[in-house]
Amino acid sequence: MYALPILIGVNIITFVLFFVVNTPDDMARMHLGIKRVSEAAIVKWKDDRGYNKPILFNGRVDGTKKITETIFFQNSVKLFVFDFGRSDSGRDIGYDISQRMWPSLAITVPSLFIGLLAYISFGLILAFFRGSYVDVSGVVLCVIMMSISGLFYIIGGQYLIGKFLHLVPISGYDTGLNAFKFIILPVLVGLIGGIGASTRWYRTIFLEEMNKDYVRTARAKGLPESRVLYRHVLTNGLIPILTGVVVILPSLFMGSLIVESFFAIPGLGSYTIDAINRQDFAIVRSMVFLGSVLYIIGLILTDISYTFVDPRVRLN
């Protein structure tokens, strides 16, 4: 499969990027704090984290250790077996990821599915009323909503619903069922932010489908419009939509960067942003790797889903 060489590529790119950007000295300094930091402490820190090893090749030890006792091996190659190691602040990254995955999913999964439902309905409605004022104003509304930066939706939503209407907590998260009241607002904001682009896209797909010959035939048969729409257009239009969704399915684990940090949701998105801001590159590297793996899984899933949808395509 093509997965492995891609992961190796990703790994090398990230390793090079991050070690040029962030030398072990920097990491130590970042970690050791502000007041009274001595050089000796930095050396000590590097020893402790294994960053004093040579980057690619260690001549001081024997045998296979020449390769394994290096920064590259210790920090990058181990990722392949999903051994993320410890973050620069000393926590086990794998455990953190497994913990923070759930809040991310709690936001992204409802956003995706409710969104899909809403956007498809809207798209269908617009396609149904094509040419009428509903369609025109709908499309204009979509373009307008597309032209507003997502940040405004978040700021507005938090301000209005959280602060003025007292309907949901402004931000935060809780475990279990209590999480519900915390995720309503982020999901809603995510939904509204996506309406413009998605509805318009789905509308085009449906319109394209409606213009195909079989739909015309169906219409000519005298089938009522809504049945045509439901039976033929929706089912056939769903194919490109769903196969498009499959690609992003795995990446739902990664969470959403902005939404999570605005609403203080302890998911992987805010984990990544924190790591960037704190320059904890062990975490960033792991997240890059995880992201690539998920992306590749998405690609494979798409291939598989094509074989389901279209029997002519075969996996070889």
Add this chain to the structure above:
Amino acid sequence: MPVIFITDFLIFLLLFGVVAFFFYGRKQEHLAAPWRDVRKRSLAMSSAVILFFFVCIGLFDSIHFHPKIETDKSTEKIYSNEILSVLDILLSDLRLKNEKTYSAPLASYSFSKEMIEQENGKKIRAYPRLIYGGASLNNPESESTADIVKRISLGFLYGLLISAIIINLIIFVLSKLMRASYRTTLHNCLLNKFNTHWLAIFITTLTIIITICIICSLSQNYHVFGTDKVGQDVLYQALKSIRTGLVIGTLTTLVMLPFAIAMGLMAGYFRGWIDDVIQYLYTTLNSIPGVLLIAASILLLQVYISNHADDFNSIEQRADLRLLFLCIILGITSWTGLCRLLRAEALKLREIDYVQAARAFGVQNYKVIFRHLLPNVMHIVMISIVLDFSGLVLAEAVLSYINIGVDPSMYSWGNMINSARLEMAREPIVWWSLAAAFIFMFILVLAANLFSDAVRDAFDPRLREF
């Protein structure tokens, strides 16, 4: 003394490229025909006019220089270290009229109360007068509304006058070109009988010029969008942000274009191992989460800048380099989409008979690509440039939020939103920075979206009948 930033250079290169492409495209029927279609659309033409104004502001803001310092000795020429643009000179009124801190749009008094020492030595807490806002008024409380109305109507009249002159000038030129009388041209314009939707153009120009005039006449005496935390005019910031938005929106595509075209066409044309390598390359790049790649690269640049701090003796230069770098990185993360499209198109094209024929005659590969493939994918390139634009402008705002966008010292809508976000908590709320960024960004992105829609519809005729 002129200063040329790298982005300035690239902007003018781009401008030159666009003009050259325009003359090239005029002769190519398959490119010219869809454009005629775009010209007929009213919405497209209105957005084009709006975009034109934005681009003009951006271009004015891309000519930089060190201003001269007045010296006692007239013989030597000494230049300030400050770097200004032509736009700064045009807007020097806005740029230099700084208040102390926040003030609301069109206000004459400061936003927050301060201790004021009265003439009799007594101290009271009151809203102090602004230095520039409403400065010409003696008693702003009673006079300011009347003054504002007066200025608006004055601006309106001026706007009407100026736009009337411009529109008449256009009609006049048109009539000369058409060799028709002024009257018939006017008539045809208004009844929309030309290939171009002149009526839409005129109405938009009228609206824009009137708005500009009103704003001009108001800014003589007020801060139209208020002032920010350190008393800078918000309108000025929003106008300066235009260049940043345009640069991100256009240069990013420009930077990635050569790669995307070359790689895409090569992969599709040669197939085999070249195709494999290129596919591997873009899948790998695509699989890295874009934000993380951008974060790493921006940090890389910061390291570079601070290690070579002496090479950059002005903030503007540092900011400019960062902007360019951001464009490049955004380009790297976004070229794969276009590359894939072009590869698919090239795969199709290489099977077409004239390409096959050229190959059979032994024409060199690069010539085939240049002569036969490239012109036939130009419309895809164009659509993707136009479509990407608005997305990139919006992306800038989001990136600035995570601190990996443009330099914090640079004027940009992202930075404006970001700092204004915290101001929302003020009581009474400071909304104008956010509003200004919102309005400008919204207008630009909306215009770009509408325009790109028209372009796509024209070039991609599958959906035209709806």
Add this chain to the structure above:
Amino acid sequence: MTRKLIKIVNRLIFRTCRTPYFFIWVPLFCIACGPSSWNNPYPYQESNELVYYDSFSERPKHLDPVSSYSSNEYIFLGQIYEPLLQYHFLKRPYELAPLTAINLPIAIYQDKDGKILAEDSKAEDIASVKYRISIKPGILYQPHPAFAKDKSDNYLYHKLNLTDLKDIHTLSDFDNTGTRELLASDYIYQIKRMAHPRIHSPIAGLMEKYILGLDKFSDELKNIYQIKLNSGFLNLNDHELSGAKLIDKYTFEITLKEKYPQFLYWLSMSFFSPMPWEADLFYSQKGFAEKNISLDWYPIGTGPFMLTENNPNRRMVLERNPNFRGELFPIDGENKDRDIGLLDDAGKKMPFIDKAIYSLEKESIPAWNKFLQGYYDTSGIVSDSFDQAVQFNTQGDAQLTEEMEQKGIKLLTTTTASTYYMGFNMADDLVGGNTERARLLRRAISIAVDYEEYISIFANGRGKPAQGPIPPGIFGYVSDETGINPYVYQWENNKAIRQSVEQAKELMSKAGYKNGRDEITGKPLVLNLDTPAAGPGSKASFDWLRKQFAKLGINLVIRATDYNRFQEKMRKGTAQIFQWGWNADYPDPENFFFLLYGPNAKIDHNGENAANYQNEKFDLLFDQMKSMKNGPERQKLINQIVELVRYDAPWLWGYHPVGFSLHHDWYKNAKPNLMANNTLKYKRINPKLRAEKRIEWNKPIWWPIVIVLFVFSVILLPAFILYRRKENQLISW
């Protein structure tokens, strides 16, 4: 037909309702029915418990008391660990009081021959200083698995292997806990840990200078450690430290190499908390570090609270330590404390709350709004919400706004023992050095940068322009006319007025930079400022700074970098002008003057003198002043020192921030104490009042949603009609 379309949508909706989403709808209704508000971020069952709610914005990095050195860690550590001494909660000026020690240790000075010297004898004569400290018997540690023993008195969890750890993820996964009495040897153990080769203690270098034998001890450990690198645990009890001797079970003695009265202040900081060897052994077992089970994450103390939940991604929870001995609330304080009810609880057993929940709030606005909604008990004030909370009256005093008063919110203010300054790199050719030209330039800039304006714009007036390095509240600070910096200020109408920009320009001309242009080359002056601040928030302050320098015609280039790069620049001394700050470790002027002490220079000695200021006279006076007792003589010396540095102006003295904090009506016993970290035990909460207020303040508002829905349906109505018509048409067609 309509029905069909609706059916599609409905079916999709109901299907989702029926299956997993059903489980989500149910709690929604539970929330709606519960007696708590909709937007309550906590479970409503918690409402009537004695829980204190607060937020933290930055995740603590270390909770190991020997490495922790930042205030966001002290919030937690202060409640868990108990050093020997503490600051008295109410008395001002700050005063040390015993915590686990029986009384304040008294220094015994000895000369070379061991003869005991009087306290005021010369520093040169003193060869050693001894502190004999006795701790209270009967103090118990919190329940902890490290102490757990089986029936035959063997430690349960001291010899674990990796398979035992399979199901262990947090400390609470261990079934058994135990406790032990606090012993004097635990304090010695901690002092030894400062020298541990694996642990970074920020004060190790400093303490090696003072504690007898600590430097040698450190080398010794390093050697031993290298030999037995892989065994993990290094029992420090096996190694002797000459400066810390055990006398008996409850008594030990610390020996210092020289006179260092400030040492007692250090004894009140968490660096000198007790550490049981059992814990060290427990946490150094194999496999623990990989599971984040370490001292950095699970502290073990004798204090009133213990950390029961450590989830830095979301919240930290402190709970009452069941083994806590029950310290009594102080019975004396300042005169006014009794009147404002701060002594109502005098003599009562602490702590008064059962649990403290700290939630992560990275964004200041949500945190602020939650405070207003009653979901946090206390809050600071960020610049952006300041006007909403506080206004100044005509006398210039801070007062709460009406909105806050109505909510019963209370305000506390205090000038912090910190200073934010702008330093010149004295090793720089242009602004640094001992030349008159550079000095004049520095002084001109000192006048031009208008910190009064800075404070009013960026800190909402919450700051005091500094006249020198010492902040108010620290011995040596002079508040009247004689205390002003005559090079920057003048005394008018009973207050310090900044000299005019004209005067600064005059200084510039004198220095040979007329109108900001170098008279020799004719070129405009360009200066570089390095600052670690980056991000959109700092743009405004950069603009402001450039404006200040522009007053003198100087072009300021701001080089904003990340903190790493900034620190490196400072270490190499390549910065020209920089911004930094200092928080006092303890209330003594020595802690501020040492920032300008020559042998502490950043470049050569990697010390804290970031400006690399060198002045022999200063160093001499500083050495004299540092070990003196507070009194008129010390004040005289301090005045001399201050005059020296004011004249040289290696810093723009900047300002001392004034801390404003708000708390709700139901939160009692609040008094700002900048030095003490263990103040949670004094606090009292009235949960009933809190629950009432929360409901009152958070009534959900529905009508805008209803209106939106209504407008939406009105818009869609014609479409619906159109749809009906279209369908009819189609059928006829």
